[in-house]
Amino acid sequence: MSEEETKVETVAEETAVDETAAEEPAKKKGKKKWPIVVGVVVVVLIAAGAGFWVWHEQPSFCNAICHTPMDPYNATYDQELNTTGVDKWGNEVENTRAMLSVTHKAMGDTCMSCHVPTLSEQISEGINWVTGNYVYPLEEKSLKDLTEARGIDDDEFCLNEACHNITRDDLIEATSDMERNPHVAQHGEVACSECHKAHRASVMYCTQCHSDAEVPDGWVSAAESKTLEKEATA
Numbered sequence: 001m002s003e004e005e006t007k008v009e010t011v012a013e014e015t016a017v018d019e020t021a022a023e024e025p026a027k028k029k030g031k032k033k034w035p036i037v038v039g040v041v042v043v044v045l046i047a048a049g050a051g052f053w054v055w056h057e058q059p060s061f062c063n064a065i066c067h068t069p070m071d072p073y074n075a076t077y078d079q080e081l082n083t084t085g086v087d088k089w090g091n092e093v094e095n096t097r098a099m100l101s102v103t104h105k106a107m108g109d110t111c112m113s114c115h116v117p118t119l120s121e122q123i124s125e126g127i128n129w130v131t132g133n134y135v136y137p138l139e140e141k142s143l144k145d146l147t148e149a150r151g152i153d154d155d156e157f158c159l160n161e162a163c164h165n166i167t168r169d170d171l172i173e174a175t176s177d178m179e180r181n182p183h184v185a186q187h188g189e190v191a192c193s194e195c196h197k198a199h200r201a202s203v204m205y206c207t208q209c210h211s212d213a214e215v216p217d218g219w220v221s222a223a224e225s226k227t228l229e230k231e232a233t234a
Contacts, residue, residue, distance in 0.1 A: 087200035095218025143193035
């Protein structure tokens with residue numbers, strides 16, 4: 001091999017070595033990107049999951065995803081406190097304070113503060129929505145429905161540390177200035193839901209027998225409540 005050929009071969013070998021050396025850092029650099037990409041994806045998924053869970057507890061979720069028949073209920077929740085409003089049937093309510101959905105919203109509560117369905121209920125409701133097998137608006141949940149989902153008794157649903165951390169005796173004291181104290185169990189213990197309604201005007205239960213029973217602002221008498229229900233289901 002001539003001296004000139006030897007030089008050419010040497011230059012070629014050096015060039016090949018340089019190219020290989022240049023490729024190595026590039027490969028290593030590419031490998032280092034993967035942990036970063038994976039990390040970013042994980043963070044995004046966690047953030048999206050957290051955001052979805054927060055949204056899941058808002059009325060807008062119920063309205064947007066699968067609870068179209070709950071529109072009237074969401075509408076009552078969205079009203080301002082201490083104003084003239086409407087109930088789930090579209091009837092005028094003199095003072096929205098008469099509806100627990102509005103008063104609870106003012107305290108920072110969401111739908112999920114009271115409505116805690118079981119997994120089987122959510123699956124059943126989802127299937128009914130997809131197939132169109134539902135009524136509009138949905139039937140009002142009774143206190144029994146709500147307590148069964150949580151496995152607690154009627155009183156514990158409202159009178160607990162997370163909600164109203166008081167006793168029945170405290171309630172009696174709170175309304176002791178009323179001529180007919182609605183919290184005194186003169187005719188046996190009455191469930192809170194007999195008077196307190198979430199998406200319609202609350203009802204003064206005592207007016208079933210006592211026409212002189214005081215009806216709070218925005219509330220309705222037992223007779224008025226029955227009329228509203230009858231008209232709504234006619």
